Amino acid sequence: MSEYYLYFKSLHVIFIVTWFAGLFYMPRLFVYQIEASEKPSPDKEILGKQLGLMAKRLWKIITGPSMVLATIFGLLMFYVSPGLLEQPWMQIKLGFIILLFFYHARTWKIHTQLQAGNFKYTSQQMRLWNEGATLILFAVVFLAVTKSATNWLYGFLGLIGLAVLLMLGIRLYRKIQKNNPDA
Numbered sequence: 027m028s029e030y031y032l033y034f035k036s037l038h039v040i041f042i043v044t045w046f047a048g049l050f051y052m053p054r055l056f057v058y059q060i061e062a063s064e065k066p067s068p069d070k071e072i073l074g075k076q077l078g079l080m081a082k083r084l085w086k087i088i089t090g091p092s093m094v095l096a097t098i099f100g101l102l103m104f105y106v107s108p109g110l111l112e113q114p115w116m117q118i119k120l121g122f123i124i125l126l127f128f129y130h131a132r133t134w135k136i137h138t139q140l141q142a143g144n145f146k147y148t149s150q151q152m153r154l155w156n157e158g159a160t161l162i163l164f165a166v167v168f169l170a171v172t173k174s175a176t177n178w179l180y181g182f183l184g185l186i187g188l189a190v191l192l193m194l195g196i197r198l199y200r201k202i203q204k205n206n207p208d209a
Contacts, residue, residue, distance in 0.1 A: 028106045033082050037130055038099035041092045047164055048089025051154035052133055055081040057149045059140050078141055085137055112174035122165045150200065157192045161185055 055077055062073035100123075101108065110116050136155070139146060147155075169183055 028203060030109075031103060034099045034102040034106065038096055038103060041096035041099060043098050044088055046159060048084055048092060049133060049159040050156065052081060052084060052089060052137065053152050053159075056136060056140060056147070056152040057082065057156070057200045060145055060147065060149045060152060063145050081137055081143065085134070093127075102157075113173070115173045116153050118175050119166055119169040119170065120134070122162055122169070126159075126162050126166070129162060150196075154159035154193070155187065155198050160192065161189055 050109065059074060059077045062070060062077055064070075065073065133155075136147065136152075165181065165185055169175070
């Protein structure tokens with residue numbers, strides 16, 4: 027079965043990419059849904075219905091199935107190469123994967139709230155939420171590629187730096203959008 031490891035790894039990476047694609051786009055749809063809910067009728071209803079349908083399809087056709095398949099192929103990799111679990115970098119990576127599952131579950135909860143017409147968050151909060159998947163992706167990719175847990179502190183500080191840069195970018199975008207609403 028070990029001869030299938032690279033096939034499992036390839037499929038795992040493919041479904042990680044599609045899973046993250048869904049997790050990146052889903053909060054953007056949340057931003058648009060929230061902003062549509064603030065528009066006057068009939069735009070509010072037309073846009074809300076279309077964006078809700080897009081989010082529902084994205085979740086059911088791409089995001090959810092990709093999570094399941096990425097998990098299955100990841101587990102198959104451990105099955106054929108159990109020594110991976112003993113690697114310190116993998117143990118740290120699995121910590122981030124657990125965080126990713128929590129992020130996924132919370133994104134699902136926000137999705138169901140919006141589908142029910144319950145708008146608890148601002149579009150700005152969803153823009154910030156959208157960056158959570160980016161931070162997890164950076165951590166997971168750097169751990170998987172470098173296979174190093176020795177410099178995790180530098181990596182962690184780099185993630186904090188990235189988070190600060192993303193937040194500054196969001197603030198700059200908000201400022202530009204405020205001065206030019208069509209931007």
